[in-house]
Ligand SMILES: Nc1ncnc2c1ncn2[C@@H]1O[C@H](COP(=O)(O)OP(=O)(O)O)[C@@H](O)[C@H]1O
């Protein structure tokens with residue numbers, strides 16, 4: 010089954026590994042396959058407008074490509090929309106949620122801020138158009154970094170434990186059911202083939218598999234250095250080169266070759282470690298050495314994601 014045939018993808022990983030970039034790449038690839046896609050961010054630093062070359066993406070949905078929309082949620086706006094959904098009227102929700110007493114009450118519900126955003130994401134997966142067909146084929150959550158994301162995904166469980174009956178119960182149960190349904194949802198962990206990000210990816214899976222229990226999609230390993238001088242004659246040649254060659258014109262080349270070889274060797278070690286400790290199919294994305302990161306770079310990554318996801322789906 011192709012990843013894009015799910016309803017919800019949660020993109021996870023350590024801060025800075027490229028979660029937003031990969032979430033946007035997946036969204037673009039899915040939209041190009043004909044899916045109607047909503048990319049949801051949670052109080053993110055605004056970067057999507059650079060990636061898609063569009064106007065800034067805020068708390069209202071922005072169309073960034075054909076069939077592809079994006080939104081950057083905040084707890085305040087999400088809570089109101091979520092409240093409107095639960096209470097069936099924007100007007101009532103505003104009255105209730107902006108009332109001092111209910112604000113104080115909501116503040117006392119642990120995780121309500123995270124929950125409002127997760128609830129909004131869930132709500133979008135259930136939204137229908139006139140005629141009853143779903144408004145979105147695929148919703149992608151570019152969530153907060155590792156620890157915070159797990160906390161966010163755990164809120165429905167806490168709500169169900171704490172308040173078995175109430176206005177939040179039904180949506181919390183539906184959200185948890187969605188998160189755990191392998192036919193509808195998958196977590197896509199993004200990492201680098203380096204020490205700290207790999208550890209965090211392994212740890213994230215260990216934690217979430219004990220509580221949230223989301224099914225996992227492939228592991229996306231981002232920013233891999235090119236496999237230069239890794240095998241064959243060129244590898245042996247670089248290995249046999251001394252660090253200092255005594256020729257000032259050759260010296261920079263020798264340093265560059267050694268560095269390239271070591272970086273990729275480091276990547277390869279962590280790819281093996283990940284295969285062992287986080288046994289998932291891997292998708293490899295290269296480090297793109299371009300001066301900026303905009304639509305061209307995003308399209309390049311989207312193409313690679315699509316090709317590798319296609320190969321994985323064909324192999325299973
Ligand atoms: N494959 C890549 N090649 C080069 N630069 C990348 C790549 N992926 C991400 N980046 C850069 O890394 C930085 C962090 O990416 P971002 O997607 O914002 O990470 P996160 O959402 O995990 O914090 C950005 O400046 C982005 O342009």
Ligand SMILES: [Mg+2]
Pocket residue numbers: 028029030053
């Ligand atoms: Mg980000």
